[in-house]
Amino acid sequence: SVHSLPFATVDAEGISGSQPAKVHNLVQGKWIGSSTWNTIVDPLNGEPFIKIAEVDETGTQPFVESLSQCPKHGLRNPFKSPERYLLYGDITAKAAHMLSVPKVSDFFTRLIQRAAPKSYQQALGEVQVTQKFLENFSGDQVS
Structure with missing residues (x-):
């Protein structure tokens, strides 16, 4: 079962239109959602079953700030x-x-x-x- 894999946060068999998986963005070490989500359609039945956090132009500031804290040498x-x-x-x-x-x-x-x-x-x-x-x-x- 998926629960015996400590890194697993999703059950492939459980993802559905009524229980969609969510893909968050990682910024400054934290997973964040969004006010808008893009969806991926289930290839088996056409239901939207995966939601992906979208970032529009107004929401890029946390990412820009995070990048600006990174030294030029990486x-x-x-x-x-x-x-x-x-x-x-x-x-x-x-x-x-x-x-x-x-x-x-x-x-x-x-x-x-x-x-x-x-x-x-x-x-x-x-x-x-x-x-x-x-x-x-x-x-x-x-x-």
């Missing part, structure tokens, strides 16, 4: 913070490993299937390609 510059850089390599390796766990790959495969009308094998192929990409990327220590 927050994760490998020369200024090599330990943090290596940590992200380890995190990426763990993500790659997690995607190779059948329960986790099945979770993401089912999510892909909910948003795109694909067979299980097609959606699983996307998960496997992503897993291999992350595996390779982590070996480069996120360089």
